[in-house]
Amino acid sequence: MKIALHGNVFNEEVKPYIQEVIDFLQKQNIEIVISIKFSDKYNEAFSQPLNFEVYRRITPALKVDYVISLGGDGTLLETVSLVGKAETPILGINTGRLGFLATTPRDLIGQSLKDLIDRNFKLDCRTLIKLETDADIFKQTRFALNEFAILKTDSSSMITVHTYVDGEYLNSYWADGLIVSTPTGSTGYSLSCGGPIVLPHSNNFVLTPVSAHNLNVRPLIVSDQSEISFKIEGRSNKFLISLDSKSESVDSEVKLSVRKEDFQAKLITFNHLNYFDTLRQKLNWGLDLRN
Structure with missing residues (x-):
């Protein structure tokens, strides 16, 4: 299995989650490729540089099974641009703030990556x-x-x-x-x-x-x-x-x-997450400060 990573924010709060993803994939003997921006930001934030293949765009020749977006919704939008017509499934892990699109929370990284490798997920195909x-x-x-x-x-x-x-x-x-x-x-x-x-x-x-x-x-x-x-x-x-x-x-x-557009963005979702839950949580529906 081959997985691509993309991300662009590597502050002190986010660094442990970035490393958690890389360590998990390496323990599972997953081949990792990283975007140019991910490589640059990682090398700035960490003392030990990564020795992974670097890509500019996701193409069929790269033969990537999945792409993991590490960041917020802005990072996921960048990831969609990198994937384009290749339609490679994208897993959005939310290390940012809002997380409407990157819906996988930090505390479920391990479980979500296991489900990804076991192919225990659904594809949510979105119009472009x-x-x-x-x-x-x-x-x-x-x-x-x-x-x-x-x-x-x-x-x-x-x-x-x-x-x-x-x-x-x-x-x-x-x-x-x-x-x-x-x-x-x-x-x-x-x-x-x-x-x-x-x-x-x-x-x-x-x-x-x-x-x-x-x-x-x-x-x-x-x-x-x-x-x-x-x-x-x-x-x-x-x-x-x-x-x-x-x-x-x-x-x-x-x-x-x-x-x-003729092609779609294919977002990976898991059974423990759904769109209506996201709406309620992110828009604070039902929240009443009087209660």
Whole structure:
């Protein structure tokens, strides 16, 4: 068995959990490969460097069985970008803070790794959103697990995003920006802007304006079989577009559209964890300070 590791935060609090994972896999005679970023951060944090093969991206030629993401949700989003169309199953171990996506807690690392090796898990296949554009941006990672967003630059005034669904005019959003979220991303940036929570396998996208000028404009749910395209106007000719944590500056002449990606992100889950438990715990549902 061959397992890839990725992570980018190696502070004193996290280091013991990183070492626990490596020690466990080595005792099980698992072949380990590590990302370039993982290698650099590990060598900075530990006195003894790792002597493992280093990879830039997960490819079929690497012949990896699983990828373990060590960090928070941001690290898992990076891991999804590294895996891409290889669709290698990803185990997210939460050594960060929130843990909506990296749901395996620190105190269950040993049990989760044992279940992984014994193949005692389920695959949670998540939709990705794909950007199509005529601009030379985002290279090989024109996809996202959470959302695509069009945003004004820091110093500019409100922008207008003319939006079309399957070629039909939908609306012109006068706002600071517009988010197109996957069901997975509905608990992220979209939620903070008033968007709804959508269950992971709902087969749709959520369009959520960012600080809309018209208060009667509300988030909209559309089928993920749709192609959503945009034309952008504003006082400035420059705008930001983002795919999860990646962002690029573009001008108003760039053609932009999004649709469902042809491949998926395959997240590893275990029987002791489920999505509704995660919602209640992370959003503090049912928590009443009076009790």
